[in-house]
Amino acid sequence: MFTAEKSALMAALALSTNVVEKRNTIPILQNVLIEKGAAAGTLNARLTNLDIEASTPFKASAAIDFEDFTVPAALLADIVRKLPDGCEVEVSRRSGTKLDGVTIKAGRSKFSLQVLPATDFPEMKLAGAFPHQVTLPAADLAAALGACSFAMSTEETRYYLNGIFMHPTAASAEHRGVVFVATDGHRLSKRFVTAESDPGMPGIIIPRQAIKVIEKILPKAGEVTIELSDTLIRISGGSSLLTSKLVDGTFPDYVRVVPQDSPMQATVDGATLGASIDRVATISGERGRAVRFIFAAGQLQLHVSNPDTGDATDELAYEGEASLEVGFNARYVNDVLSHLPGEQVLMGLDDAGGPAVLRNPGAHPENLIVLMPMRV
Known part of the structure; x- marks a missing residue:
């Protein structure tokens, strides 16, 4: 059904460890959906755990009879990782016409995997549009998240601290942008990124698991677009797209914790x-x-x-x-x-x-x- 370079397929599957939960009791959520891409000469790898959905296109030569399918994400990633570097990976139907399994070939290696129907793969429900949007330099966003993520809490009882708080600020012309804050009660990290932010944009909490995925998909250069609704965040950077639920909670008034004057x-x-x-x-x-x-x-x-x-x-x-x-x-x-x-x-x-x-x-x-x- 398609042929792709090992490196391209491996890059598309890189997010599987951060999105797919190995112990999930719902089989389809352990799978990756390989589907037709929006651009010519590409396919798309889509992953979800119902809280996060990530998709990454990859270059591939698909046959006319290509059909969307799902296979275990962790298993496919492990197989591709162990194939020789620089090889071409050929994926075809296991049987002649019916898509009841796929065969993966690379050199003398051959694997046969079970599939689940693409129609069973869940799609994150988007309740309306994303009314708020902000565009940030990818490098600045990566630096801000990296500088804050270490201070996120891991205590499940204080779930509203299990992420990074993001809110707009327009204190002055020089201080117009977006602020990122994380705290676990022992330390607090705060970073500012200059941007033309939407003044009506609400403060939101990006969950810990989504932060890990965002840090992987951010390009090294260029800009990243962040879209927000009341319950979701969508980040498009480079060729990848991430949609995640937000933490449903109220971040504490961190400003009161930060000393305004240190004698x-x-x-x-x-x-x-x-x-x-x-x-x-x-x-x-x-x-x-x-x-x-x-x-x-x-x-x-x-x-x-x-x-x-x-x-x-x-x-x-x-x-x-x-x-x-x-x-x-x-x-x-x-x-x-x-x-x-x-x-x-x-x-x-x-x-x-x-x-x-x-x-x-x-x-x-x-x-x-x-x-x-x-x-x-």
């Missing part, structure tokens, strides 16, 4: 701070143990105490006016440092019980990470 400022080298934290955390045997930060006269002392093993201390220089003792989770600090791209990190501090604001010096004021302290 103490300290600038440190991010790589040096990360290495120092890693060293002193060794004594605890737990990456999550609190590290005491002691700011005094341009020297930051890091201290960890473990009653079972001993103590550890390290020092590094900082610039700024800060005099404070405060504790932070070692793992959380290093997570934050890995998501601040610049070499220097500016820490805004208030008191031992207040959150710290971390950002790169000179960065956009909306681009920041808030870190809650720990008692030490």
